[in-house]
């Protein structure tokens with residue numbers, strides 16, 4: 238490797254008290270809204286990045302740099318990016334091949350934060366964000382290495398490198414090994430946030446050689462190695478200075494065999510370093526009063542726009558409109574995690590019995606898509622479905638529905654239930670993960686609460702709760718209060734962001 242470069246820490250902050258000084262933060266992920274998104278991870282990076290980069294009243298914001306791959310879909314979107322001087326044509330040597338990348342930048346919309354797109358056609362100029370290609374491990378291995386490589390070129394010493402999910406799981410180990418010689422990173426701390434333990438980045442252990450970690454076998458999970466495997470996420474859990482996940486309940490749950498997906502023992506061994514921080518909501522994007530993606534706006538004091546949204550949405554789904562018929566909304570990845578298998582023995586009963594509507598937006602596993610199509614074919618005047626990913630329709634459904642369905646088997650945090658609360662659409666959720674932390678059971682007597690919860694993962698429990706929700710729907714006065722309660726809850730980054738900042742500062746001893 239190259240000879241060590243003299244490392245300089247910028248002196249700009251010499252006069253600022255240590256505890257106040259802006260931090261240099263590198264946030265790294267495979268997704269970032271609005272550029273590349275398949276789920277909540279993208280929204281979280283956008284919201285947290287914006288919040289951290291915001292100018293504080295008494296001084297500058299933190300120096301935040303977001304690192305994400307420059308996927309083909311971003312290039313094709315027409316986004317204007319500029320080459321970052323000093324970070325062009327960087328060669329990263331892996332044992333079997335050398336990979337060249339450059340950094341191109343663009344501002345994160347409505348913020349002072351700069352996105353560092355890792356431009357590497359060889360690996361990222363592909364159809365999808367995620368692939369099943371043979372070099373998937375290398376694609377995200379490169380993303381991890383691109384961060385320290387870029388920092389070196391810029392002589393920018395990050396205080397914290399904040400990694401997210403398995404795609405960035407190798408970064409802490411790379412910093413400890415391949416880049417250990419470089420004093421630039423002497424004070425750098427790493428944080429790994431687990432957004433979903435269902436995705437671990439499992440590869441054959443032969444990938445260690447491909448990734449340049451062949452001589453680090455002692456530092457990856459031994460049990461996996463015995464099985465001939467390498468887990469990106471476990472490697473991250475082993476080596477990051479601090480671990481977070483996206484709700485308090487999920488932080489507890491993943492340390493149990495039921496929810497840990499094989500990682501519970503490892504997580505228990507690091508339980509002192511693991512905290513749950515609920516995701517914030519970016520109300521700049523998700524607020525029914527200002528949302529540019531919906532045609533009718535509304536507030537907690539004037540819900541007339543919501544009634545109009547209901548009519549407009551039903552029209553879009555080609556369903557007949559009746560203000561008295563409750564509309565259930567679903568916006569989701571259609572995967573096993575989301576609990577739609579519970580619909581099979583519950584939803585048809587209600588569709589048969591009730592004058593209701595069900596509007597679904599989602600894509601994913603074939604069997605779920607087919608099931609929703611079957612519902613549509615069987616009750617064409619009650620069920621509407623859009624397959625695929627449509628950002629604006631997601632906003633329409635949040636705004637135009639009366640109830641939001643999210644019966645997840647597990648849910649690290651979940652954003653949709655928080656969006657639905659804001660849009661006056663009480664959620665029906667299972668009491669798990671972030672759903673348990675963000676939805677409070679409605680009690681018609683005290684008139685407290687924001688939604689409807691069930692515990693047992695069964696169709697019966699879901700059906701019972703839908704039934705209960707429908708009984709409450711008939712009491713429109715109570716319903717109004719329920720809607721108001723939810724709309725007034727605050728899950729903004731102004732509340733959640735400081736928890737991350739406190740964690741960074743504690744980690745840095747500031």
Ligand code: ADP
Nearest residue numbers: 276277569570599625626627628631651652653
């Ligand atoms: P997850 O990250 O597990 O998918 P979350 O509730 O945390 O679940 O976040 C899902 C995000 O993805 C939300 O912003 C939601 O609106 C969006 N989303 C999911 N499916 C679709 C879809 N088919 N079309 C548009 N947006 C979608």
